[in-house]
Amino acid sequence: MRACTIDGVPRRAEEATISVMGHGLLYGDGVFEGLRFYAHRSFRVDQHLDRLRDSAIAIGLELPMSKADMKQAIERTIKASGLSDGYIRLVVTRGEGSLGLDPASCIQARTIIIADELAMVSPESRQRGVNVIIASTRRLNADQLDPRVKTLNYLNQISAKQEASAAGADEAILLNQAGRVAEGTADNIFIVKNSHLLTPPTSEGPLDGITRSVIIEIAAGLGIVCEQALLSVYDLYTADECFLTGTGAELIPVASVAGRQLPPKRDIFRRLETAFAQLIHDNRIEPAIDL
Numbered sequence: 001m002r003a004c005t006i007d008g009v010p011r012r013a014e015e016a017t018i019s020v021m022g023h024g025l026l027y028g029d030g031v032f033e034g035l036r037f038y039a040h041r042s043f044r045v046d047q048h049l050d051r052l053r054d055s056a057i058a059i060g061l062e063l064p065m066s067k068a069d070m071k072q073a074i075e076r077t078i079k080a081s082g083l084s085d086g087y088i089r090l091v092v093t094r095g096e097g098s099l100g101l102d103p104a105s106c107i108q109a110r111t112i113i114i115a116d117e118l119a120m121v122s123p124e125s126r127q128r129g130v131n132v133i134i135a136s137t138r139r140l141n142a143d144q145l146d147p148r149v150k151t152l153n154y155l156n157q158i159s160a161k162q163e164a165s166a167a168g169a170d171e172a173i174l175l176n177q178a179g180r181v182a183e184g185t186a187d188n189i190f191i192v193k194n195s196h197l198l199t200p201p202t203s204e205g206p207l208d209g210i211t212r213s214v215i216i217e218i219a220a221g222l223g224i225v226c227e228q229a230l231l232s233v234y235d236l237y238t239a240d241e242c243f244l245t246g247t248g249a250e251l252i253p254v255a256s257v258a259g260r261q262l263p264p265k266r267d268i269f270r271r272l273e274t275a276f277a278q279l280i281h282d283n284r285i286e287p288a289i290d291l
Ligand code: PMP
Pocket: 034, 157, 183, 184, 185, 186, 187, 188, 206, 207, 208, 209, 210, 211, 212, 245, 246, 247, 248
């Protein structure tokens, strides 16, 4: 069942409302996080809440709840959903204000937490791998809107996603202003070349993905060399393996890039996937937080 809390107060998800004067709605003024939970336990919640804090600092928004309260509200929302495994959307909006865009008119930031199911791709696509295109929409530069800030305005990624849908592809890869690879619309990208794992550094425009950091950690544990490197479209076309990572996506292999098929062998991906599954399994059996 979908469950929802607003400012820590449980609401019936179907009836929960937020003001039409909210600047989150009017201007996309706010920040958010997406987390998964497995066996009722949120995965990497501290990292998500730290990133939320950093996003809020970047846009000059004071979070209305402490980290501990936020964690409790997340756990309560998970409980209320009755779901064992699912997805949490945590949104902090600038709150209600006047029609002008100055956030000075917004008195109280609002916190919305929704727990629901989420299936990003079908099991068949996950097995087969997804087909990606290179979007003509470019990722924003850090001097425009720093891509590390997870703001409520996702039009940059939505435009790229529309390009993918129009082309009959599953996902779009956004390049940065210099024409190098940044990331997918809601996922980070990795390639394997000559047994080395490569992913663009955050200075190239991707979000500092938490699943990305988990994969970098796992690779180190498995003795797989992982480098943060500048990648071109050519590097994607000629990769031995390519895959996407994200909270929603988890790990998804890429079957083709702009019509170029990648080799079907996915040795390193399989090793990382197995270790990732083990990590999730361990998360399932961690002691529960007492509320
Ligand atoms: N890039 C973008 C633009 C995203 O929205 C997401 C999803 N949060 C990711 C990458 C993957 O990040 P994470 O692993 O933290 O979910």
